[in-house]
Amino acid sequence: MSQKADFLLPKDSASKIPTGGMLxxxxxxxxxxxxxxxxxxxxxxxxxxxxxxxxxxxxxxxVKRGDIVVRQGQRLRPQDIGxxxxxxxxxIAVYKRPLVSIISTGDEIVPxxxxxxxxxxxxxxxxxISAMVSESGGIPIKKGIFRDEYKNLRGAIExxxxxxxxxxxxxxxxxxxxxxxxxxxxxxxxPGVLFHGVSLKPGKPMIGGVIKGIPVFGLPGHPxxxxxxxxxxxxxxxxxxxxxxxxxxxxxxxxxxxxLSKNVASSQGREDHVxxxxxxxxxxxxxxxxxGKSGLITTLVRADGAIxxxxxxxxxxxxxxxxxxxx
Amino acid sequence: MSQKADFLLPKDSASKIPTGGMLxxxxxxxxxxxxxxxxxxxxxxxxxxxxxxxxxxxxxxxVKRGDIVVRQGQRLRPQDIGxxxxxxxxxIAVYKRPLVSIISTGDEIVPxxxxxxxxxxxxxxxxxISAMVSESGGIPIKKGIFRDEYKNLRGAIExxxxxxxxxxxxxxxxxxxxxxxxxxxxxxxxPGVLFHGVSLKPGKPMIGGVIKGIPVFGLPGHPxxxxxxxxxxxxxxxxxxxxxxxxxxxxxxxxxxxxLSKNVASSQGREDHVxxxxxxxxxxxxxxxxxGKSGLITTLVRADGAIxxxxxxxxxxxxxxxxxxxx
Numbered sequence: 001m002s003q004k005a006d007f008l009l010p011k012d013s014a015s016k017i018p019t020g021g022m023l024x025x026x027x028x029x030x031x032x033x034x035x036x037x038x039x040x041x042x043x044x045x046x047x048x049x050x051x052x053x054x055x056x057x058x059x060x061x062x063v064k065r066g067d068i069v070v071r072q073g074q075r076l077r078p079q080d081i082g083x084x085x086x087x088x089x090x091x092i093a094v095y096k097r098p099l100v101s102i103i104s105t106g107d108e109i110v111p112x113x114x115x116x117x118x119x120x121x122x123x124x125x126x127x128x129i130s131a132m133v134s135e136s137g138g139i140p141i142k143k144g145i146f147r148d149e150y151k152n153l154r155g156a157i158e159x160x161x162x163x164x165x166x167x168x169x170x171x172x173x174x175x176x177x178x179x180x181x182x183x184x185x186x187x188x189x190x191p192g193v194l195f196h197g198v199s200l201k202p203g204k205p206m207i208g209g210v211i212k213g214i215p216v217f218g219l220p221g222h223p224x225x226x227x228x229x230x231x232x233x234x235x236x237x238x239x240x241x242x243x244x245x246x247x248x249x250x251x252x253x254x255x256x257x258x259x260l261s262k263n264v265a266s267s268q269g270r271e272d273h274v275x276x277x278x279x280x281x282x283x284x285x286x287x288x289x290x291x292g293k294s295g296l297i298t299t300l301v302r303a304d305g306a307i308x309x310x311x312x313x314x315x316x317x318x319x320x321x322x323x324x325x326x327x
Numbered sequence: 328m329s330q331k332a333d334f335l336l337p338k339d340s341a342s343k344i345p346t347g348g349m350l351x352x353x354x355x356x357x358x359x360x361x362x363x364x365x366x367x368x369x370x371x372x373x374x375x376x377x378x379x380x381x382x383x384x385x386x387x388x389x390v391k392r393g394d395i396v397v398r399q400g401q402r403l404r405p406q407d408i409g410x411x412x413x414x415x416x417x418x419i420a421v422y423k424r425p426l427v428s429i430i431s432t433g434d435e436i437v438p439x440x441x442x443x444x445x446x447x448x449x450x451x452x453x454x455x456i457s458a459m460v461s462e463s464g465g466i467p468i469k470k471g472i473f474r475d476e477y478k479n480l481r482g483a484i485e486x487x488x489x490x491x492x493x494x495x496x497x498x499x500x501x502x503x504x505x506x507x508x509x510x511x512x513x514x515x516x517x518p519g520v521l522f523h524g525v526s527l528k529p530g531k532p533m534i535g536g537v538i539k540g541i542p543v544f545g546l547p548g549h550p551x552x553x554x555x556x557x558x559x560x561x562x563x564x565x566x567x568x569x570x571x572x573x574x575x576x577x578x579x580x581x582x583x584x585x586x587l588s589k590n591v592a593s594s595q596g597r598e599d600h601v602x603x604x605x606x607x608x609x610x611x612x613x614x615x616x617x618x619g620k621s622g623l624i625t626t627l628v629r630a631d632g633a634i635x636x637x638x639x640x641x642x643x644x645x646x647x648x649x650x651x652x653x654x
Contacts, residue, residue, distance in 0.1 A: 088449060
C-alpha cells in the first residue's frame with residue numbers, strides 16, 4: 001500500500017479559479033437575464049435591484065491556495081471527484097484494493113457445481129466471503145477447497161501469503177480442524193493467533209491472528225456465523241488495509257428502528273445476533289425474528305438484518321423498540 | 328433488458344440437499360464431538376442427553392423443491408449468492424447495467440484538465456454525474472462537451488440515442504439554452520418533455536422527458552443541483568432500468584437523526600434541500616447547515632448530507648430534530 005498524502009490544491013491553480021458569470025473588467029455584479037429587458041443594441045433595462053458582488057463567485061470563495069480539497073483516507077464520493085475536476089485534477093493517487101485469499105477447508109466440502117453425496121455439503125462460504133470482500137473494497141482470490149490435513153492446509157496458507165494482503169480460512173467446523181488451523185497459524189510465524197473463540201452467537205469458534213504482518217482469519221463453517229463474523233471482525237480490517245478512515249463510521253451502517261414482534265431469549269455472557277425480517281403493519285415497522293438453525297442459508301436470505309442482544313442481557317421482550325442493522 | 332424469471336430451485340436438487348452431519352443409515356441424531364468421551368475403538372460415552380433429530384438438518388428444511396431462493400428484481404447480496412451456491416447454481420441471469428450517456432452543454436465549459444480563461448469554467452458535472460451513474464448500477468458514457476447550438480446539440484442527443492438506455496444533459500444554465508434543450512427533446516420524438524421546472528431548491532430548472540422510450544434528463548448547471556436532482560429523479564429511473572425492486576426502498580437510503588444547530592429559512596412553495604455537516608457535541612449529533620452558493624462544489628464536499636424542508640414550510644427552527652439523508 002503506497003502512502004497517500006492529503007490532496008492539496010495545485011500551487012498555480014488558485015488564481016485561475018473562474019468567477020461564476022462572464023464578468024467584464026469593470027463590472028462588480030451580474031444580473032439575471034430573466035430580470036432584464038432589452039431596449040436596443042446599446043441599452044438594457046434592469047428590472048430588479050442588484051447589489052455589488054451579487055451572482056459573482058469571488059476568487060478563493062470556493063477553494064483557495066493551500067486548501068485541502070479531499071482528505072486522505074476517505075472514499076471518493078461523486079462530489080469529491082467533482083471538486084477535484086473543478087481544480088483541474090483529473091488523476092489522483094488512491095490506495096490499492098487489498099487482495100484477500102479465501103481458503104475453504106473441510107473434508108465434507110465439495111465445489112458448488114457438483115452434486116454432493118451423503119455427508120457432503122456444497123461450498124457456500126467461499127461465495128459469501130468473496131462477495132463480502134468485494135463489497136468491502138477488496139479483491140477476493142478463491143484459492144479452492146483443501147482437505148483437513150496439517151501439511152496440505154499449511155501449504156495452502158503459506159502459498160497465499162505470497163500474494164495476499166489478508167487471508168480468510170472458511171470451514172473446518174470439527175474440533176480437530178479448528179485446533180489444527182490455530183496450530184498452523186502459530187507454527188508459520190509470529191505473532192500467530194491473537195484470539196480463538198469469541199462471546200458471540202453465531203460465531204463462537206472464530207479465530208483471528210497475524211502472520212508476519214498479514215491478518216489471518218478462521219471463520220466458523222455456518223453461513224450465518226460467516227456473515228456476522230465478517231461484518232464485525234474482517235470488514236474493519238479490510239477498510240483499514242484500504243486506507244479508509246470514515247468520517248462517521250458509527251453512523252455508516254444502515255440501521256432502522258423497528259418494534260420487536262416476539263420475545264427473544266439469549267444466554268448471558270455472549271452477544272447474540274438475531275436475524276430478523278422487517279414487516280410493515282399499519283404503518284409501523286416490525287422486526288420479526290427469523291427462526292432456523294444457523295447452518296441454514298435461507299434464513300439469511302429471508303432476513304433483512306440483525307438485532308444485537310448485548311453480552312449481559314437475557315433477551316429482549318416483545319414490543320420493545322430495537323435497532324435493526326440491515327444486511 | 329432481458330426478462331428474468333424468479334429463480335427456482337432446480338427440479339432434481341431437493342432430494343440431494345445434504346444433511347448437516349454425516350448421518351449413517353439408522354441414526355436419527357448427531358452428538359457433538361465435544362460431548363463425547365472415547366472409551367475404546369468400539370465404544371463412546373455420550374455425556375449429554377440427545378433428542379431425535381438433534382443437530383440434523385432434514386431434507387427440505389432449508390430449501391425444498393419449488394421454493395423460490397432468490398426473487399427477481401433484487402440486488403444479489405452475499406447471502407443470496409451463497410444460497411444459489413448451496414443449491415448448486417453457480418451462474419445466474421442478471422439484468423444488464425443501463426448505459427447512460429452524459430452530454431455536457433455550455434459555451435463556457437472547458438475540459439477539466441484545461442486551465443480556464445476568464446468567463447470559462449471547468450467541466451465538473453460530467454464527473455459528478457458519471458460517478459453517480461456508476462453508484463446507481465449504470466455504466467456512464469461521457470459524450471463530451473457540446474456548444475449551445477441547436478443543430479450541434481440535437482446531433483449529440485440523436486447520436487446518443489443509438490447506444491444509450493438513458494441520456495443526461497448537463498449544464499445549459501442560460502435561459503436560451505434551457506429552452507433550447509427542451510425544444511430539441513420535443514423535436515426529436517414523442518412524448519418529449521414531460522416536465523420542465525420543479526418546485527425544488529436547488530434544482531428548479533430540471534427537465535425530464537422521454538424520446539422514443541429513452542428517458543432524457545436536463546440537469547441544471549450547479550453541482551449542488553446536480554447532486555440533489557440526480558438523487559430524486561434519475562437514480563430511481565436507473566434502478567428501474569436495471570430491474571431493481573428494493574424490498575424496503577423507503578428505508579434504503581442512509582439517514583441519521585440529528586439536532587439542527589441554527590434556524591434555516593425556506594420559501595413556501597418549494598422543497599428546500601439544505602446541505603449539512605454532522606458534528607458530535609457531547610455525545611449528541613448535530614446537523615450544521617453548510618452555507619455557500621449552490622455553484623460552489625466545496626459546499627458539497629464539506630456536507631455530509633442534506634435535510635429537506637417540505638413544500639409548505641417556512642423553515643426549521645434551531646434545536647429541532649431532523650432526518651439527515653447522508654450523501
